[in-house]
Amino acid sequence: MRAVLTDVSSPLLWRYESRRVGVAAQAAPAAALAVTLLLTAFTANAGGSRADIERLLLTGLEAVVPLAVAVATVTVITRDRCRELHLALPVRYVTTLGRRLATLVGAAAATAVIYSAALVATGWWSGPAAPASPLVWVPPLLALGGLAMILTVVGRSVVLASSGVAATWLAQQLYAASLASHAGSRPFFLFLTSRYGTGEGWLLNRFALTVTGLCLLAVAVTALSRPGAAPGEEEQ
Amino acid sequence: MDITIRNLRRRFGKVEALRGVDLELSGGMFGLLGANGAGKTTLMRIIAGVLSPTSGQVLIGGHDMSTRQGRVAVQRRLGYLPQDLGLYPDLTAVEFLDYIGLLKGLDDRTARRRQIAELLEVVGLSDVANRKLKGFSGGMRRRVGIAQALLGDPALLVVDEPTAGLDPQERIRFRTLLATLPGRRTVLLSTHVVEDVAQTCRETAVMVDGRIVFTGAVSDLVRGAEGVTWEVVTSGPPPTVGEIVSAVSDAGGTRYRVVSVTPPDPAAIPVPPSLEDGYVAFMQGAAAGRSSA
Amino acid sequence: MIRYEFLMQIRKRSLWISMGLLAVITVLGQGDAGPRYLPDDASARVVASSWAFLWSLLLPIVAGMVLADRLVRDDRLGVSRLLESLPTTATTRVMGRFLGALAATATPIFLATVIAGGAESISREDPAVLLWTPIAFGLVLLPGLVFVGAFAMVVPLLLTAPLFRVLFVGYWFWGNMLGPSYMPSLAGTLLTPVGDYTASWLLGERALYAGADGWLQLLRPEPNGVTAALSVALLLGVGLIPLLVGSRVLARRATA
Ligand SMILES: Nc1ncnc2c1ncn2[C@@H]1O[C@H](COP(=O)(O)OP(=O)(O)O)[C@@H](O)[C@H]1O
Numbered sequence A: 001m002r003a004v005l006t007d008v009s010s011p012l013l014w015r016y017e018s019r020r021v022g023v024a025a026q027a028a029p030a031a032a033l034a035v036t037l038l039l040t041a042f043t044a045n046a047g048g049s050r051a052d053i054e055r056l057l058l059t060g061l062e063a064v065v066p067l068a069v070a071v072a073t074v075t076v077i078t079r080d081r082c083r084e085l086h087l088a089l090p091v092r093y094v095t096t097l098g099r100r101l102a103t104l105v106g107a108a109a110a111t112a113v114i115y116s117a118a119l120v121a122t123g124w125w126s127g128p129a130a131p132a133s134p135l136v137w138v139p140p141l142l143a144l145g146g147l148a149m150i151l152t153v154v155g156r157s158v159v160l161a162s163s164g165v166a167a168t169w170l171a172q173q174l175y176a177a178s179l180a181s182h183a184g185s186r187p188f189f190l191f192l193t194s195r196y197g198t199g200e201g202w203l204l205n206r207f208a209l210t211v212t213g214l215c216l217l218a219v220a221v222t223a224l225s226r227p228g229a230a231p232g233e234e235e236q
Numbered sequence B: 001m002d003i004t005i006r007n008l009r010r011r012f013g014k015v016e017a018l019r020g021v022d023l024e025l026s027g028g029m030f031g032l033l034g035a036n037g038a039g040k041t042t043l044m045r046i047i048a049g050v051l052s053p054t055s056g057q058v059l060i061g062g063h064d065m066s067t068r069q070g071r072v073a074v075q076r077r078l079g080y081l082p083q084d085l086g087l088y089p090d091l092t093a094v095e096f097l098d099y100i101g102l103l104k105g106l107d108d109r110t111a112r113r114r115q116i117a118e119l120l121e122v123v124g125l126s127d128v129a130n131r132k133l134k135g136f137s138g139g140m141r142r143r144v145g146i147a148q149a150l151l152g153d154p155a156l157l158v159v160d161e162p163t164a165g166l167d168p169q170e171r172i173r174f175r176t177l178l179a180t181l182p183g184r185r186t187v188l189l190s191t192h193v194v195e196d197v198a199q200t201c202r203e204t205a206v207m208v209d210g211r212i213v214f215t216g217a218v219s220d221l222v223r224g225a226e227g228v229t230w231e232v233v234t235s236g237p238p239p240t241v242g243e244i245v246s247a248v249s250d251a252g253g254t255r256y257r258v259v260s261v262t263p264p265d266p267a268a269i270p271v272p273p274s275l276e277d278g279y280v281a282f283m284q285g286a287a288a289g290r291s292s293a
Numbered sequence C: 001m002i003r004y005e006f007l008m009q010i011r012k013r014s015l016w017i018s019m020g021l022l023a024v025i026t027v028l029g030q031g032d033a034g035p036r037y038l039p040d041d042a043s044a045r046v047v048a049s050s051w052a053f054l055w056s057l058l059l060p061i062v063a064g065m066v067l068a069d070r071l072v073r074d075d076r077l078g079v080s081r082l083l084e085s086l087p088t089t090a091t092t093r094v095m096g097r098f099l100g101a102l103a104a105t106a107t108p109i110f111l112a113t114v115i116a117g118g119a120e121s122i123s124r125e126d127p128a129v130l131l132w133t134p135i136a137f138g139l140v141l142l143p144g145l146v147f148v149g150a151f152a153m154v155v156p157l158l159l160t161a162p163l164f165r166v167l168f169v170g171y172w173f174w175g176n177m178l179g180p181s182y183m184p185s186l187a188g189t190l191l192t193p194v195g196d197y198t199a200s201w202l203l204g205e206r207a208l209y210a211g212a213d214g215w216l217q218l219l220r221p222e223p224n225g226v227t228a229a230l231s232v233a234l235l236l237g238v239g240l241i242p243l244l245v246g247s248r249v250l251a252r253r254a255t256a
């Protein structure tokens, strides 16, 4: 990770890496948010309460954006036609992947910030105070993104990694009530802000999710840095 | 760059792809011959630092490939053309080379662009330099592959089955291109096509089932077939003794080229061997040696 | 073609690991309402169908993820170019790959229901549970698998695979499990792929939201035998639409 941060060498190289990720993946969070907005408008039209609508809008930020980033991460890591070539280059492949994921996360972050600002400006924001708004989406994004990376590196399969991410996301939505009510699982509940607000244990939850995400990320990066570790798909 | 390999082994699950390879080579063009599945690609990947061995030692230019520093030191001076080279179809030839050049650390933009233009000229792709790679034919892709390998003027060039899947004309053009490459560098070429080595290399090694069974001059391999290479012209059934290297039919019957210790036919005449005959004779000898062992 | 596709998919380790992983999550996550906690005197029909319904909450996700890669990957690897040279129509090819991959992904799910059914019939000493298992599988799980599988195979051609996967997960939640009283959703309608209607009919009580009042009231009749059959027919029928569109799209791309 350090190499990614210090080696900001050439803007041209970043542009190439960004093209590897592709507009489709970078725009996935925005597109998924657009669908969420559509559903929200629908709900409003059907006479949903203001609280329901605000909650949905926040769900877009806390649940949909991280899901989009996690799923796109799986694609970015597994889909590289020139992996063999990259592994023979003096640049660590994990650095190259780091640059690519950075462009993905950058696009998602820009989307999230613009979206939050728009909600605040229009008065539909129901999250924490505006300066703390990144705490709504950064921790779940790190946790879900880290999970996606680990599953991809260990499982070497798009199907396995995306099913794992999807199941985690769905299970957390389905069992939200029981996850949020137990002291042991509450810190690891991904959607605390949109489901239960910023009340008791919220900061601890955000902290625990961030740490979990960073740990998963660190393990994934270590595993990727092993010589001969090619995060490809086992089967074509 | 000198390469020294000692007792190299690599296992994939139950398959043992390399079973103790020893190899020494220095400058010039070196051909690695072997049937499909012999373990050539596995060896090339280990030399390129893409795959780590199960056991054994690889020293390249004095650098130990089992350390990160050693690998990076070698990879800085390496050009590698993988067997299954994928390209990014959305990039043009120039963009692709520019991208790889950046990753190889060619930071000076003007110098990099100049080198790319030169290399495209060398591989004969200047006309299509700004076309997207997705429209390129197999031969053109392979030439882009060689161009990217040559970026940064590597001291060691590793090319894995560069002529597979090319049509005859492209194959010949590609071979000619390869033959011009060595200069001061070491070029390691793997192939299952004997003719590729015959046309380009002076030194060769033959791999069978994860082992190197012959190393030496191409001429020595050819000499092994002297006195055991025959030609028979017959309109009857093909000869049953020895191994048929080729068969050409014409009005007078079929002309068989046979490698056999004893004459395959009373009418057979001995002929001077080619590398292909040498390879077949050598494999016959190896098979006989194995079955008697 | 079907056979080839089936064999290719069924051999993938990742398919079995993913299914296993999700099955474990499912079994561990089942609340007090889960089939493990059914009363001892529950009928075989209820036991078998509540297991089938439980499996249908998460396992079809894997089927969606597997199928989402099929056509896109063929396109990418140039296999489709190869297949186009074969004397088959685009529809046959799409259907062949669809049925093959679907059968392959349905196999581990079927195995899960059989294992659960077998275990229940032993612990309850009631062999009838095992008899009801394939029926419950065919009614509760299979129609939904066909439905989402068909969309999963074709929609990525238009949306790209990653975006489809994101929307698929969101849809699965919204279209199956999000109560229609909270926001307009497809949950509890005849078009709910988790098999809400068939499960409700087999269980004799509402499985999740089947028939609950909400958006598109027309699609929310009382769950009973007839509406359960209607739900199956609708899921299969609507599932045909993306397949037909998909083969049309591929045929056009081939000539373009
Ligand atoms: N990544 C791999 N996983 C499993 N088996 C492999 C892998 N790479 C090579 N093998 C096996 O190792 C043997 C040698 O393969 P390879 O090095 O590709 O031979 P060659 O290049 O001479 O055709 C073959 O039996 C092949 O199946």
Ligand SMILES: [Mg+2]
Pocket (backbone or CB within 6 Å): B037, B040, B041, B042, B083, B160, B161
């Ligand atoms: Mg090979």
